[in-house]
Amino acid sequence: MRSDASDDALTTLLLPFEQGLLDWPADGGVLFLRARDGYALHARPRPGLICEQGFRPEAERLERSGLVVRQPPEDEPARWPLVMLLPPRQRDESRALLARAVASCAPGGRVLACVPNNEGAKSAEDDLRRLAGPGRALSKHKCRAFWTAPLDAPPDPALLAQWRGLDAVRPVDGGRRLSRPGVFAWDRIDAASALLIEHLPTSLAGRVADLGAGVGVLAQAVLERCPGVTALDLYEAESRALELARRNLADARVPVAFHWHDVTAGIDARFDAIVMNPPFHAQGRGDRPDIGRRFIEVAASALRPGGRLWMVANRHLPYEDALAGAFAGVQVHAQRDGFKIVEATRATGRPR
Missing domain, CATH: 3.40.50.150 (Vaccinia Virus protein VP39)
Structure with a gap:
């Protein structure tokens, strides 16, 4: 696990499960984009968790904790009942990652994200709402976790396609x-x-x-x-x-x-x-x-x-x-x- 200070964004990301606001999927797996390791990730069993992390030191921390880690693929063929993410600061990259998370949901799946307040939490929440429609949120530890209702299709497919290409090479x-x-x-x-x-x-x-x-x-x-x-x-x-x-x-x-x-x-x-x-x-x-x-x-x-x-x-x-x-x-x-x-x-x- 991480040896540095507590990761408030990670802790807040997982609070909806601790507070009974969300249920961890029983099957189908969970994809965690920009995953980071920390105590909150190990506080209870997280069956089916797949962590995606392209930053080597963070990927190695996750691996040392016994978690399944992969590097980002160019395309996501699988569909997941839950996609979690810790969006990055750069706005175009963040929007592209949120769009990818929405596109990677199985029918009825959800997207759950968390951003520190001083790193654009409200803007990221608004971006997810634009892609996926109304949802819920909670604030704790100077961070904001926000998630979608069960998704069948994005309300604006054109916007989803546009944002998926914002971080293109x-x-x-x-x-x-x-x-x-x-x-x-x-x-x-x-x-x-x-x-x-x-x-x-x-x-x-x-x-x-x-x-x-x-x-x-x-x-x-x-x-x-x-x-x-x-x-x-x-x-x-x-x-x-x-x-x-x-x-x-x-x-x-x-x-x-x-x-x-x-x-x-x-x-x-x-x-x-x-x-x-x-x-x-x-x-x-x-x-x-x-x-x-x-x-x-x-x-x-x-x-x-x-x-x-x-x-x-x-x-x-x-x-x-x-x-x-x-x-x-x-x-x-x-x-x-x-x-x-x-x-x-x-x-x-x-x-x-």
């Missing part, structure tokens, strides 16, 4: 890459990555890794700017982003490996150079500099002697001690717009 950045709503900086190159690309040297060579690769923005830049690169490995925890990276680098001039992986768990391979724009938060809003520090530790352990790390970070985040403790040399090449570009070099001859 599409070309962005003048057609240079594919992306979709919900992945990081989905419709642009974020300012931090742009600054790193601007200062990326052409001398990177050999086997290179991109840690936290997203849709492959930095990886594309490495291949374009660094002719000495002979192989490239992308590590990304979000499966939706990694699949886009796979498509964006389908015609790469060197062998490319794609790893659905939580970098904080460590990596076994060895590289001549690493580039990264490490995340500084998990699935919440608060800063998590410990994630960036762990990325630095993992990068140091994965570099060969003399290997180089090029990274971008928010200027205010305290990474200096982690860098100084893991590398023989550290140089800040640029500071602009709240970001800093750092090159760190591993000592030559240092034991692996």
Whole structure:
């Protein structure tokens, strides 16, 4: 189960069953979209539960708890008597997921969702009502759970079809890459990555890794700017982003490996150079500099002697001690717009 603070949205999502407002389906199964693990999920038996989660750390937590986990399919052939979900913040992605939940219901099935109040609970509830008609709701723990009446067909099939396509894969950045709503900086190159690309040297060579690769923005830049690169490995925890990276680098001039992986768990391979724009938060809003520090530790352990790390970070985040403790040399090449570009070099001859 989750080892961090209690998950109020998950707890509130399951309250309708605790309060006798809804019954857990006796057969047919329950699909849980964007599933997260937590005590509330194990407080009583949940027969037939299938969890869908594309974020590797969360999927691994669910698996460690003994739950059945799958990655998101492109189509949902099955129909379910209950579809639960924790909608994401991004509006188009949220609407697309709500539409998919409604479309995945068996005749007479229900959709149940929950959103924190400060992350757009009322808007998400209104969106579900537009798709599925009137329903019920309850509020607790500064979150709002809301659910449909038994569904036979959506009141507005055209709206359902329209919203299902809101997070469709599409070309962005003048057609240079594919992306979709919900992945990081989905419709642009974020300012931090742009600054790193601007200062990326052409001398990177050999086997290179991109840690936290997203849709492959930095990886594309490495291949374009660094002719000495002979192989490239992308590590990304979000499966939706990694699949886009796979498509964006389908015609790469060197062998490319794609790893659905939580970098904080460590990596076994060895590289001549690493580039990264490490995340500084998990699935919440608060800063998590410990994630960036762990990325630095993992990068140091994965570099060969003399290997180089090029990274971008928010200027205010305290990474200096982690860098100084893991590398023989550290140089800040640029500071602009709240970001800093750092090159760190591993000592030559240092034991692996």
